[in-house]
Amino acid sequence: MSKQTTSEENIRCIAFMVVAMAGFAVEDAVIKKLSYTMPISQVLILIGIGGLLMFGMTALKTRVRLVTDEMVKPWFIIRTMSELASAICFVIAIVYASLSISSAILQATPLAVSLAAALFLKQHVSLGRWLLIGIGFVGVLCVIQPGLDGFKPAALSAVLGVMFLALRDSITRSISVSIHAVSVSFWAFFALFSAGIFTIPFFGKFGVITSGDIGLLAISALAGSGAYFCIVMATRGGDVAVVAPFRYTRLLFALGLAVAFFDEQINPMMIVGSSLIIGSGIIMFVSGGTVRQ
Template identity: 25%
Template sequence: MSAQNIRLGIWLMVATTFVFSVQDGVSRHLAGQYNTYMVVMIRYWFFAAFVIAIAARSNGGLRKAARSRKPLLQAFRALLLVAEICVTVQSFVLLGLTETHAIFISYPLLIAALSGPILGETVGWRRWIAVAIGFVGVLIILQPGLTVFQPAAIIPLIAAFMFALYGLLTRYVARYDSTATSFFWTGTVGAIGITAVGLWFWEPMSGGDWIWMGALCLLAVLGHWLLIKCYEVAEASAVQPFAYLQLVFASSIGIFFFGETLRWNVALGGAVVVLAGLFTLWRTRTKPA
């Protein structure tokens, strides 16, 4: 793979993380005014339309994209992701973008820890040490026993576990289905699932907030489109370290637009988690070599 493609992939990943961070900021604003299920439901309608449009233009069309050798697992993946998004958005409201992302960014470490029992992959002692160090970082953020512990602080950790499980199941179904099939099931089944819940929580939305809602839907589609393009031009292992920039972008939005503060323990713990995650990624890349 050429250096030019890697450079383009890096810039696309930086753009992707920025767009997703802005999306998170808009999600926090809307979920602070309206029910989280309704906000996620409307966002998923647009996401499903995007997924269907992509599938319709691909070779074989919708029928090929919908054909799965693991339909039950694909459906579970899709519902797990939409549930994780609801949990994460609620965490934005309760804890803010900065603290949520500082804890949520531990999900690659959870993937490394769970890849053995779920996928049967070998996890060496160096990566186990990195996982342990990463969770020391999470404990630094949570500060159990040092301050009055907030039960809400567990929410982003639950979201990280859900997203890690989603990522592992995605890798598992990739042994049987194409990426296009997984993407199709993620959008369509996720939209059906959240609609079955979200319609019960429908609230009237002001005209100004419908503009924000439209922006959220466009940002979600743009973010996924950028991510697809990123992985088309560069290998995931080459650009994945730059995904950690989302912590920087989201924290900046939280501080400047929502008046959040960056506490020392969140900054230190987040840095420990990121460094442990980068080491885990490096070991994943170098071990096959």
């Protein structure tokens, strides 16, 4: 592969990554907004249905198979279950803690993936990389602020969500490139829908859907569907050390939305924590400390 081709591939994957992060941030903001008028379970179900319809129709139009032999293997089922669990955890954190805190904690996912690789896959991790992982999780503590006035217990749900995402991302690396991005995205939304069904007993009766809610759901479906597709495309090419750091743009989008639409306050401790998480994560990527594709 020529240097020009590699450069073009990196730029393409970076663009997919940034668009995906913007889409996820918008989807998270819509979820928080919808939670003002309906329970979490209803929000998850409706967004899940929207994504299933979009990717289902796309699959029909492009003749992409949604079910293959690969998808009945344990690793794919575990990945889907991890997606389900992480969705529940993060929605709880977004709704009951804050969009900004949840999004900042989410940025620790790459560090958690590296930690999981060291502990469970027996990958060698140097002292320097252990230090980066430790610094990143100190950043998480700064964001959560346990014992301080700004502490919100629901933020711990985001930490649990990071663990499930680390499991999902570790498994995703084993997904055959023969499985189309549309198929992977379809089943991700199936997990979201299933998460909503599972949580019905815990979050009360469904609310009345207004015309405004329909508009928000449409925005969420478009943003979420596009984001899932783009993230799969972004992680299937390019140089991981070059492309992966751009996943941190999600925090920039999320903070902007949190301040603009939810009047959330960003305190100095949170800025310090976010900087530690992002800084250690970027150094980890650039130094090749994560499991490469």
